Amino acid sequence: MKLPRTVDWVEGKVVLIDQRALPEKLTFVECESVDCVTEAIKKMIVRGAPAIGVAAALGLILSLKEGPSYDNLVRAAEKLKRTRPTAINLFWAIGRVLSRAKSAISMGEDLYHAVEDEALRILEEDERTNRRIGEVGSELIEDGSTVMTICNAGSFATVRYGTALAPIYVAKERGKDVTVVALETRPVLQGARITAFELGLEGIPVKLIVDGASGYFMRNHEVDLVIVGADRILRDGTLYNKIGTYSLAIVSRHHRVPFYAAAPTSTIDMSSKKEDVIIEMRDPSEVMFMAGRRIAPESAEVLNPAFDETPPDLVTGIITEKGLIRPPFEESLRSVMC
Numbered sequence: 001m002k003l004p005r006t007v008d009w010v011e012g013k014v015v016l017i018d019q020r021a022l023p024e025k026l027t028f029v030e031c032e033s034v035d036c037v038t039e040a041i042k043k044m045i046v047r048g049a050p051a052i053g054v055a056a057a058l059g060l061i062l063s064l065k066e067g068p069s070y071d072n073l074v075r076a077a078e079k080l081k082r083t084r085p086t087a088i089n090l091f092w093a094i095g096r097v098l099s100r101a102k103s104a105i106s107m108g109e110d111l112y113h114a115v116e117d118e119a120l121r122i123l124e125e126d127e128r129t130n131r132r133i134g135e136v137g138s139e140l141i142e143d144g145s146t147v148m149t150i151c152n153a154g155s156f157a158t159v160r161y162g163t164a165l166a167p168i169y170v171a172k173e174r175g176k177d178v179t180v181v182a183l184e185t186r187p188v189l190q191g192a193r194i195t196a197f198e199l200g201l202e203g204i205p206v207k208l209i210v211d212g213a214s215g216y217f218m219r220n221h222e223v224d225l226v227i228v229g230a231d232r233i234l235r236d237g238t239l240y241n242k243i244g245t246y247s248l249a250i251v252s253r254h255h256r257v258p259f260y261a262a263a264p265t266s267t268i269d270m271s272s273k274k275e276d277v278i279i280e281m282r283d284p285s286e287v288m289f290m291a292g293r294r295i296a297p298e299s300a301e302v303l304n305p306a307f308d309e310t311p312p313d314l315v316t317g318i319i320t321e322k323g324l325i326r327p328p329f330e331e332s333l334r335s336v337m338c
């Protein structure tokens with residue numbers, strides 16, 4: 001793949017592709033403090049569940065530059081956790097680094113080296129895991145297929161390869177022709193600005209459509225399968241992903257188009273219940289304005305949920321690095337996660 005890493009650790013800095021600038025410019029932001037990483041997650045300079053988890057883990061290394069103490073680490077972790085509430089990967093990655101730090105302290109190891117080692121492991125594992133998701137998912141894609149996707153669950157949402165797009169990259173490497181139908185994904189347009197851009201760079205044909213057009217293309221039999229990413233998957237298979245995913249799943253079911261979620265097992269949350277999951281509500285200005293221009297009257301009340309919940313009975317399967325997980329999810333997820 002031609003794309004560089006979305007998140008990386010270079011000479012003691014967290015280097016992030018600035019996703020706000022896509023598709024016009026491929027530029028990078030360098031963070032030397034955990035506050036810089038925290039702001040980057042809030043402002044969606046870095047976005048996508050696995051990518052924000054990795055960025056937060058690397059941000060924790062930076063927090064120790066301000067003083068190598070466990071208290072500093074915990075304070076930084078609390079700030080990072082307050083950035084975006086829905087994707088579990090953020091909390092998973094922070095939890096992993098904190099528990100490694102705790103055990104380093106109890107074993108008398110150097111705190112900085114333990115935190116750095118764990119965060120860099122999370123970084124490296126992400127790329128390997130996504131590659132494996134690609135190998136598992138590519139088996140579902142036949143030569144000549146058209147795959148529909150929403151948002152960006154590609155390389156830019158992870159360190160590299162992506163989750164929903166990884167099967168497409170591997171299928172292409174294996175000589176299959178694949179076309180992607182990308183939903184533009186209002187209001188932040190991750191489908192138009194990011195998915196269409198990265199697929200173009202990687203030489204994969206992409207048809208960009210507005211969010212409301214998914215049914216039109218399915219009704220005309222122009223879609224073979226849908227693959228979406230995930231921000232969190234509960235133990236019964238309930239899927240949280242970008243707003244519009246639920247509607248897409250319903251349209252897919254109506255037209256008997258298989259609907260898959262692709263995610264690393266770090267996105268699977270075996271302990272939360274539906275009522276514990278917070279759906280991020282984003283700023284109304286994302287809906288009210290487009291390219292700096294007001295597109296709705298001030299009098300309109302804007303509701304801007306960033307994610308939605310898709311019930312497991314609409315999900316055909318979950319593509320993970322540990323294999324394809326089929327319903328009944330309660331049982332199959334338990335056996336994969338134990």
Ligand code: MRU
Pocket residue numbers: 047048049050087150151152153154157158162163164190228229230231241242243306
């Ligand atoms: O608001 P975003 O752009 O962070 O939302 C991203 C998504 O919803 C992705 O589908 C999800 O994080 C999976 S990324 C591999």
